[in-house]
Amino acid sequence: MPIKSALFICLGNICRSPLAEAVARKHLAGAGLDIEVASCGTGGWHVGEQADPRMRVAALNAGYDLEPHRARQLHADDIDRFDLLLAMDSNNLRDMRRMFGGKGDDRLALFLDWAGAAPPRDFPDPYYEELTAFTQSVVLAERGVQGLIQRLRQP
Template sequence: MGKQLVTVGSILFVCLGNICRSPLAEAVARKHLAETGLDIDVASCGTGAWHVGEQADPRMRAAAAKAGYELELHRARQLRADDIEHYHLVLAMDSHNLRDMRRIFGGKRGTRLALFLDWAGAAPPRDFPDPYNEELTAFTQSVALAERGVRGLIQRLGEG
């Protein structure tokens, strides 16, 4: 690959409950980053505590598995204030998550905070829609959107 545009050793994907969008983005990024040879650690979490310790939503696990992504081992966790010290890039799934991240991190700097789809250059949409209260097709659409976003992310990280 060409010269790296942005030095990133770790990425944290953040959504609301860490059972749908952010674990999906993590799994898609993990697989595609490994395939491209970019050595970047990825993880995910949620701004809320409702699902801490739970697996990803069964509908998301099924949609991800159908597309070749593994979510079975995922366990939800909540965003912590010290995450800003451990991740080079923290990507929110939507603008509400981004606002919550800024509140949780307070005035701490040093980490890039951004919307996943904006930063990846994959917008529109800017916000990654939450499929949780939607029909099953929303989960399949989420997989396609995560793949598009990760393609943009890898392009931004790896091309020069």
């Protein structure tokens, strides 16, 4: 099945998944791949908020604008809206599987695993870490998106 849309999922949709969305949007377009991308969180604590200020700075320093982002929570109909749902970590993937009850399991995966960018398998959450963790997240997101592009180009 050709991939026309991808959803990146983390816990609160203020750090990892909006970053992956922005990196993917820029690099997929640059690679000539017309794929809709979006992001969300499994939890609803930050719905409507911007990305974490530390992530916005780290992303902007690398050329990605997270200012327009507003957090949203994963919805049951997302399994019908997206061809590929990529969790940032194993806990997010477990929560997604629980929510969807086995529906679309072939389209649910860990972002870094699916992209062939592992290790690590789980994309570390920088939220409770030092500022350097946010910069490292940008590097990891870029590596993951490059793997994603390579995989999407495979016949």
